[in-house]
Amino acid sequence: MPTSEHSPLLPNGSRRPSQPSFLTKVSSAIKAEGEPSYAASFKFFVFGSWLNVFLLFIPLSFISHHLNWDAALRFSFSFIAIIPLAKLLGTATEQMSSKLGQTLAGLMNASFGNAVEIIVGIAALLQDQLVIVQNSMLGSILSNILLVLGCSFIAAGSREHESNFQVTAAQASSSLMTLACITLIIPAAYNTIKSSHDIPSLFSTASDVVSATDLQTGVNPDRWDGLLIISRGTAVLLLGVYILYLYFQLRSHAYLFQAQEEGDVEEAQMNLVSAGISLAAVTVITSFCADYLVASIEEFADRYHIPKPFIGLILLPIVANAAEHVTSVWMAMKGQMELTIGICVGSSIQIAAFVVPLLVIVGWISHHELTLFFANFETITFFVSVFLVNTLIQDGKSNYMEGVMLITLYLVIALAFWVS
Numbered sequence: 001m002p003t004s005e006h007s008p009l010l011p012n013g014s015r016r017p018s019q020p021s022f023l024t025k026v027s028s029a030i031k032a033e034g035e036p037s038y039a040a041s042f043k044f045f046v047f048g049s050w051l052n053v054f055l056l057f058i059p060l061s062f063i064s065h066h067l068n069w070d071a072a073l074r075f076s077f078s079f080i081a082i083i084p085l086a087k088l089l090g091t092a093t094e095q096m097s098s099k100l101g102q103t104l105a106g107l108m109n110a111s112f113g114n115a116v117e118i119i120v121g122i123a124a125l126l127q128d129q130l131v132i133v134q135n136s137m138l139g140s141i142l143s144n145i146l147l148v149l150g151c152s153f154i155a156a157g158s159r160e161h162e163s164n165f166q167v168t169a170a171q172a173s174s175s176l177m178t179l180a181c182i183t184l185i186i187p188a189a190y191n192t193i194k195s196s197h198d199i200p201s202l203f204s205t206a207s208d209v210v211s212a213t214d215l216q217t218g219v220n221p222d223r224w225d226g227l228l229i230i231s232r233g234t235a236v237l238l239l240g241v242y243i244l245y246l247y248f249q250l251r252s253h254a255y256l257f258q259a260q261e262e263g264d265v266e267e268a269q270m271n272l273v274s275a276g277i278s279l280a281a282v283t284v285i286t287s288f289c290a291d292y293l294v295a296s297i298e299e300f301a302d303r304y305h306i307p308k309p310f311i312g313l314i315l316l317p318i319v320a321n322a323a324e325h326v327t328s329v330w331m332a333m334k335g336q337m338e339l340t341i342g343i344c345v346g347s348s349i350q351i352a353a354f355v356v357p358l359l360v361i362v363g364w365i366s367h368h369e370l371t372l373f374f375a376n377f378e379t380i381t382f383f384v385s386v387f388l389v390n391t392l393i394q395d396g397k398s399n400y401m402e403g404v405m406l407i408t409l410y411l412v413i414a415l416a417f418w419v420s
Contacts, residue, residue, distance in 0.1 A: 036270055037271070052087075061078040061288075075296040078293035078296065079319060089283065089286065092270075115283060116321075117317075117320050118359075119287045119290045120316060121136060121137060123287065123293075125370060127295065132294060132312045133312075135308070140351050143318060143321055145389045148329070150407035151328075151329050155332040156332040163337045165338045169338065169341075170341045170393045173342070173346060173349060176242075177349050180349065180352035180353045184379075186230065187227055188374045190230060191373060234357070235358075238352075238357040310420075388409060
C-alpha cells in the first residue's frame with residue numbers, strides 16, 4: 001500500500017509518533033501533568049470564598065480616592081477592600097507552597113505571609129506617616145499573640161477541656177520572640193539613660209527630634225545618631241537571625257516541628273503558574289489600596305476624632321491579618337494546636353524579626369530615618385504581652401481560660417491606646 005511521504009512507516013510497520021508542538025512543550029513545562037487547568041485555577045481563586053464579595057470595594061476605593069470623596073468613604077472603602085485582598089494573598093501563597101519543597105515553602109511564607117503589613121508599612125513610611133508605621137507593626141504583633149491566639153484557645157476549649165501541643169517547638173519560637181522583644185527594648189533603654197525625657201513616638205525622624213529638642217524631648221542630634229546606629233545595626237542582625245531560624249526550623253532541627261506537619265494534605269486547587277500570577281496581581285492591587293488607605297487616615301482621624309494610634313494598633317492589624325485569624329481559629333477547632341501556635345507566634349516572629357528590620361533598612365535606603373526606638377508605654381506593652389504568652393504556652397497545654405486572659409490583655413491595651 002502506498003505510503004504518504006508525510007507519514008513514513010518505521011521498520012516494524014508502525015507510524016512515527018507525531019512530535020509535540022512548541023506551544024504544547026511550553027504548556028507542559030509551566031503546568032505539570034495532573035495540575036488544575038488555568039480556568040479552574042482562576043475560578044477557584046476568584047469564587048473560592050464568600051469573602052471575595054468585598055472585592056467590589058476595590059473600584060470604589062480607586063474612584064473615591066481620585067474623586068476626592070469624603071475621608072470617611074475613602075478610608076472605609078480602602079479598609080474593606082484590603083480584607084479580601086489579604087485573604088487572597090494567603091490563598092495564593094498556600095497554593096504555591098503546596099507545590100514547592102519545604103524550604104521554598106518556608107521562604108514563601110516568610111516573604112508573603114505578612115505581605116499586607118509590609119505593603120502598608122512601606123506606604124506609610126514613604127508618606128512620612130511614621131506613627132502609623134509604629135502602631136501597625138506593634139499592633140500586628142499584639143493581635144497575633146493576644147487576640148488571635150486567645151480566640152484560638154477559646155475555640156479549642158469549646159471542643160475539649162484541655163488541648164496539648166508540641167512544647168519544644170513552641171518554646172523555640174517564643175524564645176526568638178523574646179529575643180526580638182529585648183532587641184527592640186534596648187534603644188528605649190539607651191535613650192532613657194542618655195536623656196531625662198522621653199521621645200513620644202516609636203519611629204521618629206531626625207527633623208522631628210531636632211525641632212523639639214529643647215521644648216519637648218531633650219534629645220539632641222548626637223543622641224539621635226546613636227539611636228540610628230543601634231537601630232540599623234540591630235535590624236541587620238535580626239534579619240540574619242531570622243534567616244538562621246528558617247534554616248533551624250526547616251532543615252537542621254526540622255524534627256522539632258514535625259508535629260506541625262501532621263494531618264491530611266489538601267489537594268491543590270491552583271497550578272503553580274496561576275498561583276504566581278495571582279499573587280503578583282493581588283500584591284500590586286493591595287499596594288494601591290494600602291496607599292489610598294494611609295493617605296486618608298490623617299484626615300479621617302482628625303475629622304471624626306478617632307485616635308490615630310487606635311487606628312494603627314487595632315483596626316489595620318485586624319484587616320491585614322484577616323486570613324491568618326480565620327485559619328488559626330479554624331485549625332484550633334479541628335484540634336491542630338501545633339499549627340495554631342505556629343501561625344500566631346510564627347507570624348509575630350516574622351513581623352518583629354523580619355518586617356520591622358526590613359522597614360528600617362528600607363527607610364535607611366530611602367532617607368526616611370526609621371528607628372527601633374519604643375517609647376516607654378509601647379515598650380511595657382510589648383514586654384508584658386510576650387511575657388504572658390511565654391507563661392501560658394510553656395506547659396504545652398491550653399484551655400479556654402487562658403484564651404480569655406489573652407483577649408482581656410488585648411482589650412486593656414486597645415482601651416489604653418484609644419485614650420492616648
